[in-house]
Amino acid sequence: MLVLSALISGLGLGSMYGLMALGFHVTYAVSGTVNFAQGSSMMLGAVLTFAFAQTLGWPIGLAIMLALLLCAAYGLLVEALAVRPFVKRGSDAWLMATVAMGIVLDNVVMFTFGKEPRSLHSPLAQTPLEIGGLGLGVYPLQIIIPVVGLCLAAGVHYLSRRTRWGTAMLAVVQNRDASRLMGIPVRRIVAGAFALSAVFAGVAGALIAPLVNVHSEMGTVFGLKAFAVAILGGIGSAWGVIVAGLLFGLMEAVIAATLGSGYTQIISFSVVIVALAVRPNGLFGRAQVRKV
Secondary structure, eight states, X not given: OHHHHHHHHHHHHHHXXXXXXXXXXXXXXXXXOOOTTHHHHHHXXXXXXXXXXXXXXXXXXXXXXXXXXXXXXXXXXXXIIIIHHHHHTTOSTHHHHHHHHHHHHHHHHHHHHOSSOBOOOOGGGTSOOEEXXXXXXXXXXXXXXXXXXXXXXXXXXXHHHHSHHHXXXXXXXXXXXXXXXXXXXXXXXXXXXXXXXXXHHHHHHHHHTTTSOBOTTTHHHHHHHHHHHHHHHOTTOHHHHHHHHHHHHHHHHHHHHHTOGGGHHHHHHHHHHHHHHHOTTOSSOOOOOOOO
């Protein structure tokens, strides 16, 4: 029963990593850049959901929708201020600029929201599930989270393959200059990718907020693990990063249940190093073909 509980909670945790890694995939696929403020976007989603739902007493659905809208706005801000100016000049300084944007947001939230961790109450994270009279020690929210993650991954796949916006996105990936000549709004496509990336992170934050303490620094470790997941799964593959996130979460949960939480980071990141040594392009990634 303990192992089953650990597996279910691991799927929920892994879905959080997968959702954030999906955001890394979207921006990388469209622009060749990533948003290293992704962890801060996740924190923003959690903090705003808490503020709207618990502090202001708004309906949880409305609170989450508004929180995600503001996360999208933050994604647009990151692209406009920390990515676009440097990419225009052919500089890789967007790496540090996105990190700086995340640090700025973390500190703004710390001064406005406060330093003390807070708990968001939710009926989906209060009473553990019972099957056949046996308490699993798993909350309904931990089962809902993987479902949401897989649905969003399917949505990204459908968006990229079956819609005009997705087709334009793929065209930008293939040849940005040709796309611009064909009338595709390249700048808006890239900005939209960053907004979508921040929304994915915001969804992760809003979903996990009732299960963990909400505070200004909660996104730091999540963001680091999500980037590891994105590289492990193959950052160019949407399904790859989701599957890698689930595997990473399951691995963490099993290690914590069998050996103790003190070994989780040591073993999990060691496994990532070994996996990337064997598969440098990720578990589901493909080597890029370079034209000479």
